[in-house]
Amino acid sequence: MTLLSSLSSEASAKATADPLDEERRYVAMLYRKIDELRDLAAQRMERALRNTGRTPAARAERDASTTMYRERIRQLEGVDERLCFGRLDMDDGETHYVGRMGLLDEDDQTSLLVDWRAPAARPFYLANAISREGVRRRRQLRMKGRTVTGLHDEILDVAAAPAHSMSSLTNEAALMAALTASRTGQMQDIVATIQAEQDEIIRADINGVLVVQGGPGTGKTAVALHRVAYLLYAHRDRLEKRGALVLGPNATFLRYISQVLPSLGETGALLCTVGDLFPGVTATGHEPDEVAEIKGRAAMVPVMANAVYDRQETPVVKEVLFEGDRLRLTRKVTAGAKRLARDTLRPHNEARPFFVREILKALTDQVATNIGRHLLEDDDIEQIRIDLSRSPEVRQALQELWPILTPEQLLADLYASPERIEAATPDFTPAERELLRRDRSAPWTPSDVPLLDEAAELLGWDDSADRARQIAQWRADTEYAEGVLQILRYEEDEIDEEVLQATDVIDAWELADRHDDDGYLSVSERAATDRTWAFGHIVVDEAQELSPMVWRLLMRRSPSRSMTVVGDVAQTSDPSGTTTWGDVFAPYVEDRWRLTELTVNYRTPAEVMAVAADVLAAIGPGLKPPRSARSSGIQPWAMRVDDYLSDAPAVAAAERAAMDDGQLAVVAPTALVRPLGDAIRARVQCDVVVGDDISLGAGMVVLDVRQVKGLEFDSVLVIDPDGIIGEARRGLSDLYVALTRTTKQLGVLHRGDLPAALGRLTERNQESKRAHEGVR
Numbered sequence: 001m002t003l004l005s006s007l008s009s010e011a012s013a014k015a016t017a018d019p020l021d022e023e024r025r026y027v028a029m030l031y032r033k034i035d036e037l038r039d040l041a042a043q044r045m046e047r048a049l050r051n052t053g054r055t056p057a058a059r060a061e062r063d064a065s066t067t068m069y070r071e072r073i074r075q076l077e078g079v080d081e082r083l084c085f086g087r088l089d090m091d092d093g094e095t096h097y098v099g100r101m102g103l104l105d106e107d108d109q110t111s112l113l114v115d116w117r118a119p120a121a122r123p124f125y126l127a128n129a130i131s132r133e134g135v136r137r138r139r140q141l142r143m144k145g146r147t148v149t150g151l152h153d154e155i156l157d158v159a160a161a162p163a164h165s166m167s168s169l170t171n172e173a174a175l176m177a178a179l180t181a182s183r184t185g186q187m188q189d190i191v192a193t194i195q196a197e198q199d200e201i202i203r204a205d206i207n208g209v210l211v212v213q214g215g216p217g218t219g220k221t222a223v224a225l226h227r228v229a230y231l232l233y234a235h236r237d238r239l240e241k242r243g244a245l246v247l248g249p250n251a252t253f254l255r256y257i258s259q260v261l262p263s264l265g266e267t268g269a270l271l272c273t274v275g276d277l278f279p280g281v282t283a284t285g286h287e288p289d290e291v292a293e294i295k296g297r298a299a300m301v302p303v304m305a306n307a308v309y310d311r312q313e314t315p316v317v318k319e320v321l322f323e324g325d326r327l328r329l330t331r332k333v334t335a336g337a338k339r340l341a342r343d344t345l346r347p348h349n350e351a352r353p354f355f356v357r358e359i360l361k362a363l364t365d366q367v368a369t370n371i372g373r374h375l376l377e378d379d380d381i382e383q384i385r386i387d388l389s390r391s392p393e394v395r396q397a398l399q400e401l402w403p404i405l406t407p408e409q410l411l412a413d414l415y416a417s418p419e420r421i422e423a424a425t426p427d428f429t430p431a432e433r434e435l436l437r438r439d440r441s442a443p444w445t446p447s448d449v450p451l452l453d454e455a456a457e458l459l460g461w462d463d464s465a466d467r468a469r470q471i472a473q474w475r476a477d478t479e480y481a482e483g484v485l486q487i488l489r490y491e492e493d494e495i496d497e498e499v500l501q502a503t504d505v506i507d508a509w510e511l512a513d514r515h516d517d518d519g520y521l522s523v524s525e526r527a528a529t530d531r532t533w534a535f536g537h538i539v540v541d542e543a544q545e546l547s548p549m550v551w552r553l554l555m556r557r558s559p560s561r562s563m564t565v566v567g568d569v570a571q572t573s574d575p576s577g578t579t580t581w582g583d584v585f586a587p588y589v590e591d592r593w594r595l596t597e598l599t600v601n602y603r604t605p606a607e608v609m610a611v612a613a614d615v616l617a618a619i620g621p622g623l624k625p626p627r628s629a630r631s632s633g634i635q636p637w638a639m640r641v642d643d644y645l646s647d648a649p650a651v652a653a654a655e656r657a658a659m660d661d662g663q664l665a666v667v668a669p670t671a672l673v674r675p676l677g678d679a680i681r682a683r684v685q686c687d688v689v690v691g692d693d694i695s696l697g698a699g700m701v702v703l704d705v706r707q708v709k710g711l712e713f714d715s716v717l718v719i720d721p722d723g724i725i726g727e728a729r730r731g732l733s734d735l736y737v738a739l740t741r742t743t744k745q746l747g748v749l750h751r752g753d754l755p756a757a758l759g760r761l762t763e764r765n766q767e768s769k770r771a772h773e774g775v776r
């Protein structure tokens with residue numbers, strides 16, 4: 001036990017029946033309060049929905065109100081599970097109950113429940129026997145659903161503390177219970193057991209770039225999510241308008257963490273991957289690492305600029321047919337127009353009108369000269385200019401000389417043409433150019449997204465067509481609505497003059513407006529559809545994997561540079577990723593970023609971490625492993641097999657059979673994942689999911705290292721460590737990631753000798769191997 005005096009009590013323990021009853025009564029009262037609030041929000045939402053919204057303003061208000069009440073109901077539902085988890089008895093006689101949200105007594109405005117993020121709750125996470133923070137007793141409430149099942153008291157009295165019992169962990173009993181619980185496939189919040197070093201980070205200043213470096217299992221993801229919840233609470237005004245973005249490595253990971261923020265009463269952050277950051281594009285394609293690495297380089301910035309310049313053409317002569325005449329644009333003319341347009345320093349599409357104006361002027365001059373300038377008035381010349389601008393041939397020529405481009409067109413055209421690639425990449429080798437080549441029909445990949453974003457910046461948005469389309473659509477809707485009203489008028493005229501006509505209660509404009517079913521969008525929804533959205537705060541998880549081009553995109557979305565960046569440079573596997581934080585931020589904030597470290601591994605037991613530490617030493621001698629919060633008493637093991645596909649399924653089946661519940665992950669080199677998954681499926685009884693199909697609740701999953709990143713499982717079986725090391729440029733880092741995914745058990749199957757870095761593993765002897773074979 002960490003602290004001096006510790007008193008545990010289970011629901012069944014007679015000696016503590018009274019305090020338990022007292023807490024049960026109190027918590028039941030809190031739930032009644034929550035139910036009342038939920039009913040009230042539901043009633044108000046219903047009332048708001050009944051409002052017909054006769055004017056656009058009323059309709060906007062109705063939509064805003066319903067969204068607000070819907071969010072409130074979701075928030076109240078989110079915090080329902082383990083609403084209240086602690087109680088502080090202070091020296092001054094005050095008592096504070098700590099929970100997921102704040103609740104007030106409406107009559108006397110006293111606090112019934114303190115939000116875990118409020119200053120009054122902070123001692124719950126920080127108080128210890130040495131620095132009591134005014135706390136006399138800290139009580140943990142164990143809850144199952146809405147029922148208090150037990151409690152655990154810590155009396156913070158330094159005089160009674162035996163020196164050897166001091167531990168750096170807070171709420172240790174509850175922490176250990178959380179760490180040893182079986183995993184469900186969904187990340188749980190840690191709100192009842194946040195540790196002091198984590199609390200510091202969660203509540204750190206919102207401004208500037210905060211980098212949280214920490215080894216595997218140190219709670220980086222958990223801390224990042226609790227920090228978002230804290231910032232949404234402490235800086236509600238700022239973040240309500242601009243929103244918060246949480247960027248994760250892949251969709252599986254986002255699903256894994258998706259329940260954490262709602263359970264903290266927050267639904268307002270946008271969770272997405274890099275592939276989601278260009279609205280309108282679904283980046284589902286895969287590509288080899290070496291292609292992604294090239295696309296992620298900072299050298300792609302000039303490449304994209306060259307690709308745009310390459311589209312601004314100046315042929316020796318461009319001939320244009322106009323009303324039977326062959327007009328000529330010499331290079332001198334097109335180059336002059338190009339220079340003038342570029343000198344505006346506007347993006348390509350926005351500079352185009354300047355180019356067009358110059359070219360039309362030159363063509364108008366030619367036509368006027370051909371007719372005889374002395375025969376023409378100013379109005380005639382203007383008419384010629386207008387006719388030229390409307391001529392399909394002239395338009396076609398202008399499109400060839402300076403095309404209107406979308407980011408998708410620019411990039412697809414570039415990839416599809418060896419000539420364009422060559423023109424845009426003067427410093428690339430032929431092999432690198434070849435890697436960029438791709439068919440026009442190939443799907444977009446995540447590493448295309450920052451390039452599309454770069455292209456959008458260089459091209460500028462030409463939204464005139466969109467706006468024209470919107471106006472046309474609105475007109476069509478209005479006309480349609482007017483048509484509907486005509487019909488109603490006609491029919492109603494026939495029926496009864498006393499009957500209220502449709503046109504009395506609704507006009508065409510409003511009817512058209514109702515057709516637009518976009519409704520009221522929340523900040524996250526608006527942010528998700530707006531490429532240029534500037535977020536109030538950005539959180540990046542597994543940040544070591546991001547390429548320089550992705551950082552460039554993120555910095556555009558964060559002009560205020562308010563960011564929390566969490567990662568571990570020892571776990572970098574993406575060839576575009578970083579192993580030095582300074583390199584990432586120097587171009588944007590120089591050295592004005594803060595580094596903070598997490599040092600305790602809450603996931604991986606000490607026995608497994610000892611093995612992983614040897615691999616870490618092989619990655620870089622200076623790298624320090626995190627300290628494990630606990631030992632499991634279970635030694636990790638290795639087993640030599642003859643053939644992975646025929647031997648591994650039996651071992652996996654035996655491991656799974658030995659587990660009561662929870663999840664087993666089989667982590668293998670990418671090429672082995674599918675065949676191994678099929679072979680295992682044929683052997684085991686439980687639900688097995690393979691690769692990207694991962695359904696988070698399955699009893700067994702078969703994945704490669706990329707897919708397993710950020711996740712955790714009760715037991716992990718690593719297949720072919722040499723294969724894992726060999727298949728990636730940073731293969732040892734991949735092995736380190738694979739080994740550190742377990743919360744309890746680790747086994748490694750190998751064919752030849754074990755890699756040197758795994759020398760510490762004890763080989764399983766033949767008997768246990770035979771025992772596994774018996775399961776076949």
Ligand SMILES: Nc1ncnc2c1ncn2[C@@H]1O[C@H](COP(=O)(O)OP(=O)(O)OP(=O)(O)O)[C@@H](O)[C@H]1O
Pocket residue numbers: 175178179188189190193194195198214215216217218219220221222223568602603709710711712740
């Ligand atoms: N204070 C805490 N109380 C209870 N559980 C905790 C605490 N801190 C971390 N954990 C648990 O430890 C595990 C690892 O946390 P998390 O996934 O956030 O670590 P990480 O640093 O992001 O790991 P990795 O870099 O390996 O992906 C999770 O199950 C998390 O809930």
